[in-house]
Amino acid sequence: MRTSYRALVPMLLLTSACATTRPTAARQDILQVLSTQTAAWNRGDVAGFMQGYWQSDSLVFIGKSGLTYGWQPTLDNYRRSYPSAEAMGQLTFSNLRVQPLSPAAAHVLGRWHLARPAAGDLSGHFLLVLRKLNGRWVIVADHSS
Template sequence: MPFVCSWKPAALPVLGALLAAAPAGAQPAPRAAIAQVLATQTAAWNRGDIPGFMQGYWQSDSLVFIGQKGLTYGWQPTLAHYRKSYPNAAAMGQLGFSGLRITPLGPDAAEVVGGWHLARPAPLGDVGGHFLLVFRRIQGRWVIVADHTS
């Protein structure tokens, strides 16, 4: 059964409290660990930190990002894509996720489907869309290995 939630920056303290309640040294459940990655990405984005946002992605040439402009392979080219597309804080806006559906595909893989929204000032205006993320647990860490965002 998938985990579905609406993600707002105000939910960060609640998620932090839930994760802090886990026994010391315990690995959080996949859904909680993946939700934490998304929360960390949201916080980094909303403070204008694209390299921090990118920490949620697999740092590999095998990472794939699929967007409106086609395929981008590799962590470094994906970072360059984000920097070019969002050159300043106004262009970045404030990120929010909604309707997140986290579905484990096995012990070390999961998919996340949801919506994204950037609240941006005029004249840029708000933008948003939907995404499908493929997460894998690599060396004990959940990371995005494929991102299809529209």
């Protein structure tokens, strides 16, 4: 009986170490998605910004105008709402809380702010649902207000 406990302790320690490193890696990967999106937005590249989203008809965006389903309609809405780099302004995210839910799912709560000197600043909060699909974290649902 004593021998089996000795074998069990290293396995438990290894399992515990793996469990704690995965969320950290997931958080870093998810924060990188948001950082890449911010950089694309701030250079006026809406299509680049959209690379952080799931390219699927099942993507859902919830905003002040209601529900939008699909990657292309979401891109079209962004382009309509922000027709130029000046209208887009400079994006910052803050108060980010990344919460891994499983090895392949997470959500992020945070605040967004657009600094737009000519058109007036905009800001609000968001909840993103992300999934790891084909080895890459993507936003599958976005509720921004």
